[in-house]
Amino acid sequence: MLRNILTIGGWTFASRILGFARDMLIAAMLGAGPIADAFFLALRLPNMFRRLFGEGAFNAAFVPAFTAALTLDGPAKARMLAARMSTLMAMWLSLLVVLGMLFMPQIMTVLTPGLVDEPLRFDLVVELSRITFPYLLFICLTALVSGVLNAADKFALAAGAPLLFNLCAIVSLFALTPFVATPAHALAWGTMVSGILQLGVVVWAAYKVGLGFPLVSFPRITEDAKQVLRRMVPGVLGASVTQLNLAIDMFIASWLPAGAISYLNYADRLAQLPLGVVGAAMSTALLPVLSRQLRSGKALSAHRSMNRGIELSLALTLPAAIALIVTAEPIIAVLFQRGAFTAEKVAQTAPALAAYAAGLPAFVLIKSLAPGFFARGDTATPVKIGIITVAFNLCLNLLLTPHLQHVGIALATSLSSWANAGMLAFMLARRGQWVADRQLRRNAWRLLGAAVAMGAILWGLAAVIFPATGLWRFLGLGGLVGLGLVSYFGATMALGAFDLREFLRRRRRRAA
Numbered sequence: 001m002l003r004n005i006l007t008i009g010g011w012t013f014a015s016r017i018l019g020f021a022r023d024m025l026i027a028a029m030l031g032a033g034p035i036a037d038a039f040f041l042a043l044r045l046p047n048m049f050r051r052l053f054g055e056g057a058f059n060a061a062f063v064p065a066f067t068a069a070l071t072l073d074g075p076a077k078a079r080m081l082a083a084r085m086s087t088l089m090a091m092w093l094s095l096l097v098v099l100g101m102l103f104m105p106q107i108m109t110v111l112t113p114g115l116v117d118e119p120l121r122f123d124l125v126v127e128l129s130r131i132t133f134p135y136l137l138f139i140c141l142t143a144l145v146s147g148v149l150n151a152a153d154k155f156a157l158a159a160g161a162p163l164l165f166n167l168c169a170i171v172s173l174f175a176l177t178p179f180v181a182t183p184a185h186a187l188a189w190g191t192m193v194s195g196i197l198q199l200g201v202v203v204w205a206a207y208k209v210g211l212g213f214p215l216v217s218f219p220r221i222t223e224d225a226k227q228v229l230r231r232m233v234p235g236v237l238g239a240s241v242t243q244l245n246l247a248i249d250m251f252i253a254s255w256l257p258a259g260a261i262s263y264l265n266y267a268d269r270l271a272q273l274p275l276g277v278v279g280a281a282m283s284t285a286l287l288p289v290l291s292r293q294l295r296s297g298k299a300l301s302a303h304r305s306m307n308r309g310i311e312l313s314l315a316l317t318l319p320a321a322i323a324l325i326v327t328a329e330p331i332i333a334v335l336f337q338r339g340a341f342t343a344e345k346v347a348q349t350a351p352a353l354a355a356y357a358a359g360l361p362a363f364v365l366i367k368s369l370a371p372g373f374f375a376r377g378d379t380a381t382p383v384k385i386g387i388i389t390v391a392f393n394l395c396l397n398l399l400l401t402p403h404l405q406h407v408g409i410a411l412a413t414s415l416s417s418w419a420n421a422g423m424l425a426f427m428l429a430r431r432g433q434w435v436a437d438r439q440l441r442r443n444a445w446r447l448l449g450a451a452v453a454m455g456a457i458l459w460g461l462a463a464v465i466f467p468a469t470g471l472w473r474f475l476g477l478g479g480l481v482g483l484g485l486v487s488y489f490g491a492t493m494a495l496g497a498f499d500l501r502e503f504l505r506r507r508r509r510r511a512a
Contacts, residue, residue, distance in 0.1 A: 011160040016273045018166040023269050024335055025173055029183045031340025032262035034121050039184035040265040042128035046136040048246055061228045064375060067151045082148050083213040084225045089144060090216050093137045100133045111247060114254030131188035138195030141215060145202040154209050161198040168194035245393045249409050252397050260406040266336060267352035274320035274360060290375035307437045309368045314447050317361040319488045322455035324357035327480060330466045334477045352410045359414025362421040369424040372434055381427055389420040443497045450491035457487045
């Protein structure tokens with residue numbers, strides 16, 4: 001599992017780094033204003049539906065079923081199941097895309113009512129959303145084929161496919177901008193093309209490992225397909241709850257001054273680096289492992305896997321969260337302050353990054369805890385917890401946004417995520433499906449102490465190094481990252497959360 005997590009995390013890390021290059025270009029060319037807001041809103045809509053019908057609900061229902069078919073019945077039966085599900089998904093999503101493009105003005109009126117009184121901004125959002133919305137069909141099919149590869153323990157290409165999204169965005173900014181109305185139009189077309197390329201890559205990979213299947217065939221709803229669909233229903237409802245949180249954020253942000261949506265997006269992109277690398281890798285690698293262990297009657301092994309997954313989540317996200325909080329302004333300034341992105345925009349974006357970072361461990365813990373339900377075929381409990389979370393998030397938004405503006409939206413998201421993670425852990429523990437073992441209980445506080453010590457060192461160093469200018473800003477930030485890694489690693493060794501000698505001894509034993 002650790003090897004798979006590192007594979008997925010490594011590819012995701014590469015994609016996020018390339019994503020930073022993309023965001024730096026967007027910030028320099030579009031800044032944080034009406035055009036940037038319009039593109040980010042147009043990109044958020046297909047991503048909401050992708051998480052609704054693709055990565056979240058579908059994978060939670062499909063991956064355990066495909067894993068069981070592959071393990072018990074062989075590749076041929078598993079490929080048939082994948083072909084049936086891809087046909088049903090392609091038919092349903094094609095209809096959704098057509099309806100979405102036809103009724104995009106009405107959809108955006110509901111999601112962003114604050115823009116309706118600004119016709120130029122509203123019309124631009126509708127136009128860009130119509131270009132990006134077909135991306136939904138291709139990226140959801142990509143998620144399905146990626147689930148097939150993940151179930152077969154083939155993680156690399158599925159995890160690396162998102163690199164194409166960032167590459168297409170960068171290329172489109174340079175190649176298409178002279179030929180379209182705005183750079184945002186170029187980015188929208190690049191987004192749509194990237195969906196086609198990502199699907200092509202994972203389909204090729206599936207055929208390469210002997211798990212290829214036709215994406216569209218004669219639709220047949222067999223018993224195994226019905227089982228996946230039945231399990232998807234509560235999963236879709238659960239994912240709907242999460243996406244409803246995002247819709248609430250969009251709704252409230254549309255009433256804020258121009259630029260607020262962009263501030264939140266740039267901050268969220270930085271917070272997404274550790275979340276994407278650790279959280280996505282954790283949930284993707286953990287679900288097939290738990291499914292196999294529980295299917296084989298190895299409940300103790302599944303319990304151990306859950307605890308190690310949670311421990312690894314904390315080990316990686318606690319230092320990332322504290323580092324982002326104490327160095328938010330230098331990070332934003334170094335990465336984005338150029339061209340249309342001024343010092344004033346840095347000052348607006350940095351507090352939003354700190355607010356998102358406060359919830360980072362919770363975001364990843366949710367990714368580690370949810371497979372404990374999904375691997376047992378329980379997609380209903382996370383839905384009930386999610387409904388409570390949405391209500392909590394809405395109340396926090398209404399309470400915080402009037403005083404903190406866009407920062408209140410980010411803080412409400414983080415606090416509601418902590419509530420979500422806490423309720424998931426409580427329900428698993430109450431059912432006896434997970435209990436923190438001795439190693440996790442011992443190391444959790446030590447990891448937190450190491451992260452706090454690292455944060456104090458970074459805070460002091462940032463005050464000395466910044467404000468630097470020119471190339472020294474990049475060197476200073478690189479130095480902070482390096483010193484943060486060294487200080488955290490040293491603190492974990494000093495506090496006993498990590499034993500390097502024992503780790504090397506185990507590696508030698510496995511190699512032998």
